Amino acid sequence: RHVESLEVAASAGDMPAMVAPAHTLKSASANLGAMALSAAAKRIELGARQGVLPRPAVAVAVVESEFRRAALALNALLK
Numbered sequence: 599r600h601v602e603s604l605e606v607a608a609s610a611g612d613m614p615a616m617v618a619p620a621h622t623l624k625s626a627s628a629n630l631g632a633m634a635l636s637a638a639a640k641r642i643e644l645g646a647r648q649g650v651l652p653r654p655a656v657a658v659a660v661v662e663s664e665f666r667r668a669a670l671a672l673n674a675l676l677k
Contacts, residue, residue, distance in 0.1 A: 608654040616646035632668035
């Protein structure tokens, strides 16, 4: 849900709308040990807060990629 919110906000060029979902993803992923996802979300959060996030769609694509990677790793642990 938060990744989708980031996609919508990036498409609309709405930096303020990117802050909350990025912050949530940053914190939740760090709690699970998905540090690459947390770092990618942190870059978006900080950039959006400062209003300086070059190529937001690319930043969101990195988050999506790291989210998929983390989900696969977590699912493998549950098996």
